[in-house]
Amino acid sequence: MRSCFLVLAFAVLTLAQPRSQYDLLISGGMVLDGSGAPARRADVGVKDGRITMVGKIGRVEAREVIEAAGLTIAPxxxxxxxxxxxxxxxxxxxxxxxxxxxxxxxxxxxxxxxxxxxxxxxxxxxxxxxxxxxxxxxxxxxxxxxxxxxxxxxxxxxxxxxxxxxxxxxxxxxxxxxxxxxxxxxxxxxxxxxxxxxxxxxxxxxxxxxxxxxxxxxxxxxxxxxxxxxxxxxxxxxxxxxxxxxxxxxxxxxxxxxxxxxxxxxxxxxxxxxxxxAASSTLGIRFPSWVLEGGQPKIQERLSSAETWPRIKKEMQGLLAERGLKDLSFARIASYRADPTLNGLSIQQAAERLKGSGSPDAQLETARDMMLAGGASMVYHFxxxxxxxxxxxxxxxxxxxxxxxxxxxxxxxxxxxxxxxxxxxxxxxxxxxxxxxxxxxxxxxxxxxxxxxxxxxxxIRPGQAADLVLFDPATVGDTATFEKPHAYPNGIPYVIVNGVVVVRNGQHTGAKPGVVLTSAPAAR
Ligand SMILES: [Zn+2]
Missing domain, CATH: 3.20.20.140 (Metal-dependent hydrolases)
Structure with a gap:
């Protein structure tokens, strides 16, 4: 009897509870609305995945409130x-x-x-x-x-x-x-x-x-x-x-x-x-395009032939010279499946290790060996x-x-x-x-x-999807370097996708609220 009453009371309370006006309220930040207009102080209210209010909101019901003082709120x-x-x-x-x-x-x-x-x-x-x-x-x-x-x-x-x-x-x-x-x-x-x-x-x-x-x-x-x-x-x-x-x-x-x-x-x-x-691309992009015709077996045939390899090498030297580059030392190995111990080295360093010489010729020979072994993903400083x-x-x-x-x-x-x-x-x-x-x-x-x-x-306008990023303009910055790229940036404590928090206090929440986007038809 008593438990029945409790259940009833709970049900009444749940019904009486008004739905929060906002799922998310971002309070006290500076809004850069994405249009290029200067920042302005505004709160942002989010409901059902959309921005519903931008302006002074004050204290209202919200499932989550993010205090954004000192932060910039951007789309x-x-x-x-x-x-x-x-x-x-x-x-x-x-x-x-x-x-x-x-x-x-x-x-x-x-x-x-x-x-x-x-x-x-x-x-x-x-x-x-x-x-x-x-x-x-x-x-x-x-x-x-x-x-x-x-x-x-x-x-x-x-x-x-x-x-x-x-x-x-x-x-x-x-x-x-x-x-x-x-x-x-x-x-x-x-x-x-x-x-x-x-x-x-x-x-x-x-x-x-x-x-x-x-x-x-x-x-x-x-x-x-x-x-x-x-x-x-x-x-x-x-x-x-x-x-x-x-x-x-x-x-x-x-x-x-x-x-x-x-x-x-x-x-x-x-x-x-x-x-x-620096750019990043394949190693193959450094070779004349005719060398790459017909897939890996054909590539290997041309690179291994005593007739074609000298010609390829000469063309590669010509391509480098046209670009104002004297050798392949501008090229660093990002990912080389055949020998991952070379990852992070320049072709010059790889040539020194593998051929005992970092000369321009040894570098081209090293690039050839790498192509024969299936190619690599590279970082190019040029x-x-x-x-x-x-x-x-x-x-x-x-x-x-x-x-x-x-x-x-x-x-x-x-x-x-x-x-x-x-x-x-x-x-x-x-x-x-x-x-x-x-x-x-x-x-x-x-x-x-x-x-x-x-x-x-x-x-950031009412009616727009609530995709938002909150960053600290005084500290936001990259920490990933060419030597140590696997490093997350600083100064981005919150990221919101379709009204759902995916980064909170700088940590991924595990949420996956992304949707598929297609283009809108042209306005007529
Ligand atoms: Zn591209």
């Missing part, structure tokens, strides 16, 4: 250039969330899931801590239709590739990407890219390009990307804009002027950038701070990492995957004053959200 960072294609293998995506990234775009540089419908279904079934979207990659569909052949497609093959782009767009891809420095995309002509980008554009997608060349032929490559956008009627995203050859340092001025001129003509072209003087800062100041260049979802402690990857956004906020905003904090946040939020058409992301 969650949107990283439009990632290689997080297998996010379901590490759905906590800790390297991304710990740097404030709440949404990512995969499928870049021409490499994506073959089947976008299956990939997005999988991302829905195994939710991640960040929101996920993908492009459809040119190299992926070209390989599916033509293998790695160095020739033009037949009409039938081109039709097949167009159908694959069309299907991927219908399945939810946000655009079409190329990786024209890689096999097999490097064998394609501009006309092929235009045909395929037009299909994506007609479905509302953009064209994202890792260009054919980012140094010796930088201007020609930008010209090609702009031509594709113009002739295909596509919005253009130039991926990881940089000047990657010492002989061309300073060329960012021309590159940005070309982008400005195209924008003045009406082309919607933007770019993204990571804040480091950019200048002057170009990085100039590119960063451009109002239509956003911030993106080019990183994958990293496994803590594995290999010696590029530190950008742990530190890119906080490095911009700490090193480039606070220390060097290259740009204002409000502008840096805009480049990480509303700029990419609008170009990629994620209309309910990238701003």
């Amino acid at each position: 969650g960072f949107i990283d439009v250039h990632t290689h997080a294609d297998d996010i379901w293998e590490r759905p906590l995506a800790e390297n991304f969330v710990r740097m404030g990234v709440t949404s990512i775009v995969a499928g870049n540089c021409g490499g994506s899931a073959d089947d976008v419908a299956a990939a997005l279904a999988r991302a829905g079934e195994v939710p991640a801590s960040v929101n996920f979207s993908t492009l459809i990659g040119h190299n992926t569909i070209r390989r599916a239709v033509m293998g790695s052949e160095n020739r033009d497609p037949t009409i039938a093959e081109l039709t097949k590739m167009k159908a694959l782009v069309w299907k991927a767009m219908a399945d939810g891809a946000v655009g079409f990407s190329t990786g024209l420095q890689y096999v097999p995309g490097t064998y394609s002509r501009t006309s092929e890219i235009i045909e395929l980008a037009r299909v994506a554009a007609n479905a509302g997608g953009l064209y994202a390009s890792h260009m054919r060349n980012e140094g010796t032929l930088l201007e020609e490559s930008i010209q090609e990307a702009l031509r594709v956008g113009t002739e295909a009627g596509a919005r253009v995203q130039i991926s990881h804009l940089k000047v990657d050859s010492p002989s061309r340092w300073g060329a960012s001025q021309k590159a940005l002027a070309m982008i400005d001129a195209a924008r003045a003509r009406g082309l919607q072209v933007e770019a993204d950038q990571y804040a480091y003087t 950019m200048s701070e002057i170009d990085i800062e100039r590119i960063m100041r451009h109002p239509y260049v956003g911030v993106a990492s080019d990183s994958s979802v990293l496994a803590a402690g594995a290999g010696v990857p590029h530190p950008r995957g742990y530190g890119n956004n906080p490095r911009v906020l700490g090193e480039y905003v606070r220390v060097r004053k290259v740009l204002s904090l409000a502008e840096a946040v805009r480049k990480m939020t509303s700029l990419p959200a609008q170009h990629f058409r994620f209309p309910d992301r990238g701003l």
